[in-house]
Amino acid sequence: MALGRGRRGRHARHNKLDATPPWQDPPKPAGPVTAGPWDAGEAPDDGLERIxxxxxxxxxVAGVDVRVEVGADGQVVSATLSHSGSELQVGVFAAPRTAGIWGEVRREILASLAAQGGTGQEVRGEFGRELTGRVPVRGGYQATRFVGVDGPRWFLRGLYIGPAATDPARAAPLTDVLRRIVVVRGSEPMPVRDPLPLRLPKGLAEQATPPGGIAAPDGTRR
Structure with a gap:
């Protein structure tokens, strides 16, 4: 497992706050959570080493590399997992206490794909409602697969690119890591859809990539 670092541009903040008092606990799910990604308050004691x-x-995990994307201010804004020519971009965002945002984000992704000259459709997958699509790239189209997980006051979006977008067997190693991610939301109020604060692990050597925009929940760059 290798860990790298890239650079991304500064993002704009949303003005809608998730103004949840920090002393109130988030609501518990109706039944037991049986699969991740996990909230820190529900994560199993599985003994795994985590970055x-x-x-x-x-x-x-051996064979799955992790690259972090860094904003212009030096802050980590997202993580990308890679395995055998496929990638899984993972972003985690603040969400309201009362309802999830994946349904709204799906509609925005479909609109964004259409605006780019691509296509997309909603399908039933292992994460529930998912999106599959194609986006125009130089020389043709690139297949994509979007998944979303609404957690307690957080939303995690995953974007599969490469063979894993269409081949479940190629996606499996990345999905296995995604299922074992633990999200640490924190108690502080944050603007809804703002990226949750990430940081670099100690001792990480810089591996810069060309700057770009930060990925919003709908997959666009800001």
Whole structure:
């Protein structure tokens, strides 16, 4: 497992706050949670070594590399897992206490794909409602698969790119890591859809990539 670092541009903040008093506990799910990604308050004691990225605790798995994207201000804004020519981009965002945002985000992703000249459709997958799509790239189209998980006051979005977007067998190693991620939301109020604070692990050597925008929950860059 290798860990790298990239750079991304500064993002704009949303003005809608998740103004949840820090002394109130988030609501519990109706039944037991049986599969991840996990909230820190529900994570199993599985003994796995995890890379501490702050709000994201990512399992260190042989064969799956982890790259972090860094904003212009030096803050980590997202993580990308890679395995055998496929990637899984993972972002985690603040969400309201009362309802999830994945349904709304799905509609925005479909609109964004259409605006780019691509296509997308909603399908039933292992994470419930998912999106599959194609986006135009130089020389053709690139297949994509979006998954979303609504947690207690957080939302996690995953974007599969490469063979894993269409081949479940190629996606399996990345999905296994995604299922074992632990999200540490924290108690502080945050603007809804703002990225949760991430950080670099100690001792990480910089591996810069060209700057770009930060991925919003709907997959667009800001």
């Amino acid at each position: 501490d990225l702050g709000a994201l605790q990512v399992p260190a």
